[in-house]
Amino acid sequence: MTTKNQALAAWVQDVATLTRPQSIVWCDGSDEEYDRMVSLMQEQGTLSPLNSETHPNCYLHLSDPQDVARVEHLTYICTSEEEDAGANNNWLAPEEAKAKMEGLYDGCMDGRTMYVVPYCMGPVKSPYSRCGVEITDSPYVVINMKLMTRMGTLALKRIEQEGSFVKGLHSTGELDPNRRFIMHFPEELSIMSYGSGYGGNALLGKKCHALRIASWQARKEGWLAEHMLILGLESPEGETHYIAAAFPSACGKTNLAMLIPPEKYKDWKIWTLGDDIAWLHMDDQGQLRAINPEAGYFGVVPGTNAKTNRNAYEMIQQNTIFTNVGTTADNQPWWEDKKQGEPASDWKGNPYSSESGPAAHPNSRFTVSATENTAYSSLAEAPEGVPISAIVFGGRRKELAPLVYEAKSWDHGVLIGAGVASETTAAATGQVGVVRRDPMAMKPFCGYNFADYWSHWLSFSERTDNLPKIFHVNWFRQNDDGDFLWPGFGENLRVLQWMIQRCKGDADAVETAIGYLPSEQGIDVADLNIDPDVWQSLISINDDQWRQEMSDFGDYLDSFGDRLPEKLREQHKAVSAALG
Ligand code: SAT
Ligand code: MN
Numbered sequence: 001m002t003t004k005n006q007a008l009a010a011w012v013q014d015v016a017t018l019t020r021p022q023s024i025v026w027c028d029g030s031d032e033e034y035d036r037m038v039s040l041m042q043e044q045g046t047l048s049p050l051n052s053e054t055h056p057n058c059y060l061h062l063s064d065p066q067d068v069a070r071v072e073h074l075t076y077i078c079t080s081e082e083e084d085a086g087a088n089n090n091w092l093a094p095e096e097a098k099a100k101m102e103g104l105y106d107g108c109m110d111g112r113t114m115y116v117v118p119y120c121m122g123p124v125k126s127p128y129s130r131c132g133v134e135i136t137d138s139p140y141v142v143i144n145m146k147l148m149t150r151m152g153t154l155a156l157k158r159i160e161q162e163g164s165f166v167k168g169l170h171s172t173g174e175l176d177p178n179r180r181f182i183m184h185f186p187e188e189l190s191i192m193s194y195g196s197g198y199g200g201n202a203l204l205g206k207k208c209h210a211l212r213i214a215s216w217q218a219r220k221e222g223w224l225a226e227h228m229l230i231l232g233l234e235s236p237e238g239e240t241h242y243i244a245a246a247f248p249s250a251c252g253k254t255n256l257a258m259l260i261p262p263e264k265y266k267d268w269k270i271w272t273l274g275d276d277i278a279w280l281h282m283d284d285q286g287q288l289r290a291i292n293p294e295a296g297y298f299g300v301v302p303g304t305n306a307k308t309n310r311n312a313y314e315m316i317q318q319n320t321i322f323t324n325v326g327t328t329a330d331n332q333p334w335w336e337d338k339k340q341g342e343p344a345s346d347w348k349g350n351p352y353s354s355e356s357g358p359a360a361h362p363n364s365r366f367t368v369s370a371t372e373n374t375a376y377s378s379l380a381e382a383p384e385g386v387p388i389s390a391i392v393f394g395g396r397r398k399e400l401a402p403l404v405y406e407a408k409s410w411d412h413g414v415l416i417g418a419g420v421a422s423e424t425t426a427a428a429t430g431q432v433g434v435v436r437r438d439p440m441a442m443k444p445f446c447g448y449n450f451a452d453y454w455s456h457w458l459s460f461s462e463r464t465d466n467l468p469k470i471f472h473v474n475w476f477r478q479n480d481d482g483d484f485l486w487p488g489f490g491e492n493l494r495v496l497q498w499m500i501q502r503c504k505g506d507a508d509a510v511e512t513a514i515g516y517l518p519s520e521q522g523i524d525v526a527d528l529n530i531d532p533d534v535w536q537s538l539i540s541i542n543d544d545q546w547r548q549e550m551s552d553f554g555d556y557l558d559s560f561g562d563r564l565p566e567k568l569r570e571q572h573k574a575v576s577a578a579l580g
Contacts, residue, residue, distance in 0.1 A: 002026065004160050008133060012116055015135050015169055020107045021114035027142055029152015034143055041139050050322070051331040057319045060333065061140055062349050063197055064175045068324060069363045070200040070207070070249075070428045072444050075182040077212065079448070086449025087559060088439075097183045101169075101192040104179060108171045108194070112137040118156040118165075119149040121210050121279075121293035126383035128223075128281050128291045130214065131159045132166035134204045141170060141202050143321060147296040147369045149205045166190065166213055168204035172197045184208060186216035186447050199298050199323075199365060200427075210277045210293045212447035219448065219456045222463075224280040227441045229257040230273035230290050232377050232386065233496050240271070241500045244278045244290050244468075245392035246417070246441040249427030250363065252475065254299040255489060258311035258375055262490040264527060270493070271377035272311075272370070273386060275299065280388065286464025289385035294370070300427070301325050301364045305339045308489055315372040322366055326352055326359030335360035362426035390499045394473040395422030395438060400545050401474035403486055403538040404495050404523075405515040406502055410461040413470025415571040416515065418454055419553050420472075437556050451563035458567050469503050472515070477538060485534050498523045512541055513578035543579055550576045 003009050003026075016024060027033060038059060041047035050058040077085040078097040085091040092100075115136050122129025134145060145151050159165045167190040173179055180195030191208045193201055200207040214225035228244040247253050257275040261268045274292025283289050299312060301322065306313050316322075316333075326334040326343040334343045336358050343352040343359035352359050370376050379386050393416060395401065407413030417440040423433050428444065437443065439450055446453050460467060473495060477485040498518055501507035509516035518539050525535060554572055557564055 003156060005163065007163075008159065008165065011167055012135065016114060018102065018105050019109035019114060019137070019171065021109035021137065022111050024114045024116065026116045027118070027152055029146060029150075029155070033152075034146050037139050037143050041143070044139070046140060050327070050333055054330075054332050055317055055320070058316075058333065059321050060325065060327065061321060061323045062347060063324055065348055066177050067175050067196050067198050068361050069198060069426060070444065071177075071180060071182065071196065072428050072430070074180050075444070076184065077447055078183055078185050079187060083563070084448055084452075086451065088443060088446060088450040089448075092183070094185055094187070097185070098192070101181065101183055101194060104173060104181070104194045105169070105171060108173055109137045115139070115142050117142060117145050117151060118159055119145055119151040119205050120155040120158055121149060121205055121214070122291045123381050123383050124150050124154045124158055126291055126385070128279055128289075128383075128385060129293065130166070130217070131155055131162065131164070132168055132205060132209050133159070134168040134170060136170040136202070138170065138172050138197055138202060140197055144199070144203050144298070144367050145205060147321070147367050148203055148294055148298060150295050164189075166209050168209060169193070170202055170204055171195075172202070182208065184212045184447060186213055189213055189217070203298070206277070206294065206298065207445055210279075211442070211445035214279065214293070214447075215442070215445070215453070216447040218279070219452065223282070224457070226278050226280060227276065227445055228278035228391075229253040229275045230278050230292055230386065231257050231259070232271035232273065232379070233493075233500060234269040234271065236267035241389040241503065242273070242290065242386040243390045243392060243496060243499065244280065244388050245394065246420075247394045248396070248422045248425065248438050248441045249444075250300050250425035251394065251396050251422065252488070254297060254312060255309045256492060258309055258373060259493055260310050260490050261493045265493050265497075268493060268497070270375060271379075272373055272375045273377050273380045281385065282460070282464060283384075286466040288388045288468055290388050291385040292380055296367060296369045297373070298365055298367050301333075301366050302336045302358070302360050302362055304335070305337055307339070308337075311373055311375050314374065316366045316368055319372055320366050320368040322364070324361040324364035335364060388468045389503045390471060391468045392471045392473055392499070393417045393420050393440060394475070395420045395441070396425070396476040397422065397435070397474050398476065398478045400542070400549060401472065401477075402517055402541055403475075403477070404471060404473045404498065405512070405517050406499070406509060407470040407472075407515050410467045410470065411458055411567055412515065412571050412575075414454060414457045415568060415575065416470060416472050417457070418450075418557070418568065423476075449560070449563060451560040451565065454568050455565040458565055469499070471499050479534075485538055487528060491528065494523050494525065513543070513575055514541055514546060517541070547576075547579050550579060
């Protein structure tokens with residue numbers, strides 16, 4: 001196969017000249033191709049079958065132990081002006097970055113096959129979708145892209161019709177952490193990644209394209225590319241509202257997107273549209289509509305069990321690629337908090353011993369097609385997307401942030417989003433558990449200056465009166481002993497329900513300096529046996545702590561200098577003044 005698109009054909013040729021692969025394969029995205037790649041990887045020893053009776057068509061990939069997470073310190077936005085990348089990104093001049101990368105790519109595919117992977121982010125027939133082509137020397141990337149995107153012939157057809165696509169070049173290189181970079185060129189809609197085979201660094205459709213490059217495109221074209229799950233909440237009367245929610249990596253987006261209502265709410269239903277990324281466009285009624293650009297889930301495995309996320313637990317019993325989990329003696333995948341079986345081998349392929357750490361890496365992942373999820377919404381394939389009623393921001397905070405609060409306006413909601421901070425997780429290399437600022441959960445993913453990004457968010461309230469309400473949640477409050485104050489998981493439905501009632505004007509709230517909080521009876525928790533003092537602390541704020549928070553947040557905003565939008569400063573002043 002080759003292509004009618006001259007720019008694509010020429011680029012593939014140029015890359016081949018630089019990287020000198022043994023052969024070039026154009027991927028068609030078929031099931032036969034997937035099976036062929038799986039067999040090839042087994043021959044090469046990079047994939048092994050799991051127990052085919054308990055886990056049909058499931059495979060295990062163990063990565064290099066030094067290559068298990070995103071590498072934010074090696075990830076760059078390369079714009080001609082440094083200011084356009086902003087203090088929120090690492091920056092290199094495009095020419096310098098390219099020279100560096102070309103040095104690494106020189107002959108790097110010697111003896112390897114080069115795969116050309118056309119893909120479409122979003123339903124192939126949606127006007128909101130965007131295409132890309134990833135060139136990679138990693139069969140692991142090819143099989144993951146098949147599950148995570150609409151990959152192959154249909155995507156290539158769309159590229160040939162439209163003429164435009166994002167160029168992503170990837171080589172695993174030597175997997176040497178000292179020769180590893182993830183470079184983005186938003187002005188040219190291109191990506192260069194070298195030296196890592198890990199998800200967010202190597203599956204270029206995901207964070208690199210659908211967030212970093214797309215956020216840049218979205219600003220130019222008047223839409224939003226966000227680190228958000230999308231879910232539908234259906235009431236017993238059959239009314240469905242759609243919610244988009246942003247949380248940092250490994251803070252429960254997949255669990256929330258697949259939530260199973262508790263017994264008391266068994267007539268309610270959650271539909272999953274997406275668990276990681278949302279593209280939000282405004283339609284001609286001024287309504288924000290969301291599509292999920294992805295077609296699969298690349299979810300955190302540890303902690304997934306029949307209780308925390310039954311949908312996910314069941315969907316990963318078949319047709320799943322596991323990366324960096326342990327295995328049982330009968331070759332089933334095993335991970336911490338699976339609540340079933342015992343580990344025999346760990347994620348490094350060694351016999352399991354509790355002294356040498358967890359059996360599954362804390363950032364071990366499953367890759368599975370979205371269609372394996374029984375709660376997958378049929379509207380996830382709708383070209384026009386779904387109308388969004390509420391936008392939610394959240395982080396992992398032991399203290400400070402209440403269970404839920406509502407913004408007083410869109411512009412105030414933008415301030416709340418910009419104020420998100422969260423304890424770091426194993427999804428990125430570096431220290432875990434330290435609070436860092438993570439505006440809109442986009443710190444690692446915004447492809448341009450945050451100050452310009454907030455201006456873009458604020459511009460939406462000038463375009464329509466029909467915007468979703470904005471909320472903030474925190475499922476992770478703890479007491480001094482480190483116990484969680486809120487049960488979370490399925491019980492989070494109660495909070496979602498309050499939001500939808502607020503959208504419809506049917507729920508009470510108490511106005512505070514930081515926004516509207518639920519009244520004591522606003523969310524029904526009577527059957528949860530939460531101590532009344534604990535409940536109070538979950539739905540109230542500590543003014544002293546918040547004054548400190550607003551002061552720290554103000555310093556952070558100031559670090560963006562003159563580019564910080566005046567409207568955001570005013571919102572910050574208003575909240576600080578209300579706190580006194
Ligand atoms: O970066 S990944 O997409 O691999 C996972 C995540 O951090 O959300
Ligand atoms: Mn993510």
